[in-house]
Amino acid sequence: MARYRSILALILVMITTFLVSCGNPAPKIKGPLYSTTQLEQIQRYTEDVQVLRDQMLEIPPLVQQQKWVDVGSFIHGPLGELRVRMSRLARTLVPKEQEKALAAAKEVFEHLNAIDEAAQTRDTTKALSNYNEALRDFETFFGLIPS
Numbered sequence: 001m002a003r004y005r006s007i008l009a010l011i012l013v014m015i016t017t018f019l020v021s022c023g024n025p026a027p028k029i030k031g032p033l034y035s036t037t038q039l040e041q042i043q044r045y046t047e048d049v050q051v052l053r054d055q056m057l058e059i060p061p062l063v064q065q066q067k068w069v070d071v072g073s074f075i076h077g078p079l080g081e082l083r084v085r086m087s088r089l090a091r092t093l094v095p096k097e098q099e100k101a102l103a104a105a106k107e108v109f110e111h112l113n114a115i116d117e118a119a120q121t122r123d124t125t126k127a128l129s130n131y132n133e134a135l136r137d138f139e140t141f142f143g144l145i146p147s
Contacts, residue, residue, distance in 0.1 A: 045089035071119040104141040
């Protein structure tokens with residue numbers, strides 16, 4: 001009789017183990033991606049970048065008036081901090097969005113460099129087309145920022 005109890009206990013353990021392993025895991029509850037402190041920090045960084053983006057509106061009139069020295073000075077002066085601020089903002093995002101934001105920021109910088117090159121060669125068309133591309137990349141960048 002003791003042998004039957006041992007065998008029966010072993011069978012019950014195996015059935016229980018099988019049933020537990022076939023069960024669905026408990027659903028993972030996802031919390032918010034950002035804490036309120038993080039959102040406040042992101043908002044402050046976003047405002048800083050937005051101010052610099054708004055200052056970019058001064059580039060087309062300078063290009064159209066062919067004030068090439070002023071264009072170069074503007075890119076290296078007031079917009080000189082843009083790269084640092086955009087990178088800082090991108091690093092506050094979740095990793096998935098961070099990669100995309102850094103890529104969009106890099107595109108903005110490349111277009112600003114192209115505008116600077118166009119200013120050196122006095123190429124109005126190249127300067128304005130890169131300005132428009134930079135604005136598109138800014139929109140992509142700001143689309144990744146949580147509200």
